[in-house]
Amino acid sequence: MGNLTFKLFHTRMCNQNIKKRLHSQQDAGFSLIEVLTVVVMIGVLSAIATPSWFAFVNRQKVNKANDAVLAALQEAQREAKNKKLSYTVSFQKNPTTQNVEVAxxxxxxxxxxWKPLGVDVGVSSDKLLLGANLSxxxxxxxxTNSPVSYPPSSTPTKITFDYMGALxxxxxxFGTVPTGATEPPGLKxxxxxxxSTNSTLASSVKRCVIVRTLLGSMIAAKGSPNCD
Structure with a gap:
């Protein structure tokens, strides 16, 4: 009798374990509603994050290109001082490659x-606009404006330093002093x-280098009104 009771108990427990395993297998995975919810959440997050990401990339690209402009001007000024010769920085658009170029x-x-602007820091200059307030x-x-456009390749924009590093x-x-300002805009x-709506016009993502004095002092600036 005891053995029969034990066998019945053992059989019942085994059946319960089998049911539990089968039940857990049936409940495994995700329901369609759960999957759709996750997909919708990913879409919403992507819609929020993508514009911010592209804005960040554009800012980084312009920052690097502007650093390259500043480095070129500083190199010319340094070479002029070291070699006691007049040195020039020129900018132009290559009509064949569409690259912004510097020399x-x-x-x-x-x-x-000539070489593409920013090539040393991995910037594709054909995706940028270059401008200057130089006549x-x-x-x-x-x-008082600094139109952001490509100068003709036949007459590149030039800034020249003498043997002492001055202009x-x-x-x-240095231009006309704007209304409400105390100093001229400088060479920009x-x-x-x-x-995004017109590839020939500048967006609000802009940077500039301004040569402000006869001695050739310069600053890097961003946005409006500094770079307008």
Whole structure:
């Protein structure tokens, strides 16, 4: 009798264990509603994060390109001082590759050697806009704006330093003092990301380098009104 009772108890426990295993297998995985909920949440998060990510990438790209502009100007000024010669920085758009290009060279040594702006820091300059408020070498235009556009490749934008690292004479023109300001805008080189609606116009993501004094002091700036 005892053995029969034990066998019945053992059989019942085994059946319960089998039911539990089968039940757990039936409950494994996710329901359709759970999967759809996760997909919707991922879509919402992507919609929120994607614009911020692209904005971050654009800012980084413009920052690097602007650093390259500043480095080129500083290199020209340094070479002018070290070699006691006049050195020029020129910017242009290559009509074939669409790259923004820069050249640092001895002003009196013949044709400059051009290279894409920011190539050393991994920036694709064909996706950027370059502008300046220059109407001539070391001469700001008569307006307070700094139009962000490509200068013609035949007449590249130039800033030249003399053998002491100052801007070359005759006296540079730093532009007209804007209303409400105390000093002229200076010589500006502007880098910007194109507008999403018009690739020839600048977006609000812009940076600039401004040469402010006859001695060639310069600063890096961003946004409006500094880079307008």
């Amino acid at each position: 640092v060279y001895n002003t009196n040594a013949g044709s400059p050697t 001539g070498e070391n001469t700001a235009n008569s307006t 070359t004479l005759p006296t540079p023109n 080189i502007v880098v910007a990301v194109p507008s």
